[in-house]
Amino acid sequence: xxxxxxxxxxxxxxxxxxxxxxxxxxxxxxxxxxxxxxxxxxxxxxxxxxxxxxxxxxxxxxxxxxxxxxxxxxxxxxxxxxxxxxxxxxxxxxxxxxxxxxxxxxxxxxxxxxxxxxxxxxxxxxxxxxxxxxxxxx
Amino acid sequence: xxxxxxxxxxxxxxxxxxxxxxxxxxxxxxxxxxxxxxxxxxxxxxxxxxxxxxxxxxxxxxxxxxxxxxxxxxxxxxxxxxxxxxxxxxxxxxxxxxxxxxxxxxxxxxxxxxxxxxxxxxxxxxxxxxxxxxxxxxxxxxxxxxxxxxxxxxxxxxxxxxxxxxxxxxxxxxxxxxxxxxxxxxxxxxxxxxxxxxxxxxxxxxxxxxxxxxxxxxxxxxxxxxxxxxxxxxxxxxxxxxxxxxxxxxxxxxxxxxxxxxxxxxxxxxxxxxxxxxxxxxxxxxxxxxxxxxxxxxxxxxxxxxxxxxxxxxxxxxxxxxxxxxxxxxxxxxxxxxxxxxxxxxxxxxxxxxxxxxxxxxxxxxxxxxxxxxxxxxxxxxxxxxxxxxxxxxxxxxxxxxxxxxxxxxxxxxxxxxxxxxxxxxxxxxxxxxxxxxxxxxxxxxxxxxxxxxxxxxxxxxxxxxxxxxxxxxxxxxxxxx
Numbered sequence: 115x116x117x118x119x120x121x122x123x124x125x126x127x128x129x130x131x132x133x134x135x136x137x138x139x140x141x142x143x144x145x146x147x148x149x150x151x152x153x154x155x156x157x158x159x160x161x162x163x164x165x166x167x168x169x170x171x172x173x174x175x176x177x178x179x180x181x182x183x184x185x186x187x188x189x190x191x192x193x194x195x196x197x198x199x200x201x202x203x204x205x206x207x208x209x210x211x212x213x214x215x216x217x218x219x220x221x222x223x224x225x226x227x228x229x230x231x232x233x234x235x236x237x238x239x240x241x242x243x244x245x246x247x248x249x250x251x252x
Numbered sequence: 253x254x255x256x257x258x259x260x261x262x263x264x265x266x267x268x269x270x271x272x273x274x275x276x277x278x279x280x281x282x283x284x285x286x287x288x289x290x291x292x293x294x295x296x297x298x299x300x301x302x303x304x305x306x307x308x309x310x311x312x313x314x315x316x317x318x319x320x321x322x323x324x325x326x327x328x329x330x331x332x333x334x335x336x337x338x339x340x341x342x343x344x345x346x347x348x349x350x351x352x353x354x355x356x357x358x359x360x361x362x363x364x365x366x367x368x369x370x371x372x373x374x375x376x377x378x379x380x381x382x383x384x385x386x387x388x389x390x391x392x393x394x395x396x397x398x399x400x401x402x403x404x405x406x407x408x409x410x411x412x413x414x415x416x417x418x419x420x421x422x423x424x425x426x427x428x429x430x431x432x433x434x435x436x437x438x439x440x441x442x443x444x445x446x447x448x449x450x451x452x453x454x455x456x457x458x459x460x461x462x463x464x465x466x467x468x469x470x471x472x473x474x475x476x477x478x479x480x481x482x483x484x485x486x487x488x489x490x491x492x493x494x495x496x497x498x499x500x501x502x503x504x505x506x507x508x509x510x511x512x513x514x515x516x517x518x519x520x521x522x523x524x525x526x527x528x529x530x531x532x533x534x535x536x537x538x539x540x541x542x543x544x545x546x547x548x549x550x551x552x553x554x555x556x557x558x559x560x561x562x563x564x565x566x567x568x569x570x571x572x573x574x575x576x577x578x579x580x581x582x583x584x585x586x587x588x589x590x591x592x593x594x595x596x597x598x599x600x601x602x603x604x605x606x607x608x609x610x611x612x613x614x615x616x617x618x619x620x621x622x623x624x625x626x627x628x629x630x631x632x633x634x635x636x637x638x639x640x641x642x643x644x645x646x647x648x649x650x651x652x653x654x655x656x657x658x659x660x661x662x663x664x665x666x667x668x669x670x671x672x673x674x675x676x677x678x679x680x681x682x683x684x685x686x687x688x689x690x691x692x693x694x695x696x697x698x699x700x701x702x703x704x705x706x707x708x709x710x711x712x713x714x715x716x717x718x719x720x721x722x723x724x725x726x727x728x729x730x731x732x733x734x
Contacts, residue, residue, distance in 0.1 A: 175728055181682050188675040189723050220702030221675030221695030
C-alpha cells in the first residue's frame, strides 16, 4: 500500500509541474489505481488463502506465495536457530515473524505475520522439542 | 585463550615479495606520479611514492604474525588498523596452499585455512607466506584437530585417482576464458589511454588503408579470425598453466588435489564431509565427450575454484573418480527417470517463445532481406536447445542418494547424499500450476546449498522427497498428495 501511495503522490507532483500531455497522465493514473486495488485488495486475500503453517513433533511446515507458491518442510532435529522479529508495522498490528534456520542457507523456514502470542508459543514449542546444538548435518 | 604458544612471523623472504606486490598493486598511482612528475618537471614525486610503497610492503612483514594455540589459531596483522583473526581449531574444514611464480622462485607458499564460512578479503585466514618445506607440517598441525588419525598418513603418497594428461587440453580451446582475457586486456589498454594514443597514429592510418583496399567486410572477418585464434591459444595456455601436473589422491579419509604449472595450488578435502558430487558438462565440452567434476562438500564453497576436483577431462575419467569417491556407480552413471510430457512441453514453449516474438516483429515491421534467414537460424538453434534440454531432464532417487540432471548449455548431474538433505521445498509458478508440474528443491549444508529437480509432475514431487528422506514420508505435505 505504501509504495502505491508514494507512486500516486509522485504522479500528482508530475501533474502539477507539467500538465500538457493530459492523456499520458490519465493512462498513468488508471494504471496506478488498478495496481493499487490489485495489490491492496486482491493480493492480500490471495496470500491469506495460500499461506499455511504447522509445527508437528518432527517438522516445521509452511506454504506461502501467490503467483509463485512454495511449500517448505524442515525437520526439527536439524533446526539451528529460532528467531522472532517484529517490524514497526508488525508491532502496530500485534504481529510477529518467526524464522527457523537450519545449516543450509536455502533451507530456512519463515512464518510471517503470526499473532504475537501465537508466535511466542511457537518459539517456546520449537525450542522445547528441538535439540538445538545437536546433529545439524554440517 | 592459549598463552603457551609463541607468536611467530612469516618467512623473512617475504621482505622481498611484499614490496614487489605492493608496487604492482600501486602501478596506477605510480604511473600517475610519473606523469605528474614529468608535467611539473619534478621527478621527486614518483621517487617519494615509490619509497612509501616499498616501505608499506616492508612494514607488512613486521606487523604480521601468527600463532597456533591449543584451542585456536590466530593471525595478527594490519599496519595502521590492527586486526586479530581467531579461528577455533575444531572448526577448520580445509587447508589449501597456493604458490604464485614469485613465491615459488623463493621457495614460499601461501597457506589458507577455511572454516567453510564465507570469508573474503580481510576476513580470510591466509598465511602469506611460509617456507614451502614448512607447509606440510603446518597443514598437519592445523588439521590435527579435525582429522586426527589420518594426518600421519597424509604425508605418504596415497592412492592415485586421476592424473592430468596432455590430451585433456583438447577440451579447453572452446572455452570463453581466452575471449574474456582479450576483452580484459583491451579494456585495460583503453583505461591506460591507448585509445587516445591510437587516434591518428600510424597504426590507425595503416588500418584505415587496409580497410579501404580490402573492403570493410573482409577486414572485419580477418579481425574476427585473428581474435578467435588468439582466444584459442590463450585458452589452451591458461588451461595448461593452471591444470598441468594435476594429481588427485586419496588416503582413507583425506583427498589431496594438486595442480598448476607455474602457480601450484594444493587442496586437502575431508572425505567425511563429502556429500556427493556434480558432473558438469558445458555444451562445448560435452561435444567432445568431456566433463568436469565438482565436490559437494560441507565447509567448501560449492561454486567456483574451491570445490573443483577435475577440470574438463574425458567423461569416463570424471565418472570413474566420482563413483570411486561416493562408492555408488549407479548414482553416477545409472539410467534416470524422465519427467514426463508436461516438462518436455514446457521446455519447447519456453525455447520457442523468442522465435515466436521475433516472427511477429518480422511480419509487422519492414525488415532487411537477411532477416528471415537469421530468424530461421535462430529458430533451429532454439529448437535444438529445447530438444536437448528436455532430453537432459531426469532424476533418480533411492538407496540414500538423490540424482538430478538438467540443462543443455550448462548441463549438470548433481549426486547428493540423502542424509545430508535438511529441508525440502516444492515451488510452483503460475504456469507450473497450470501444467501440473513443480520444482523440487533439496536444501543441504553442502556445496551450493540447494539442488533442484526441475518440473517433476506435482503428485510425485513429495514422493521423491519421501523416498530420499524418510522423515518426509509421514509428513503433512506428503500426505496431501500421497
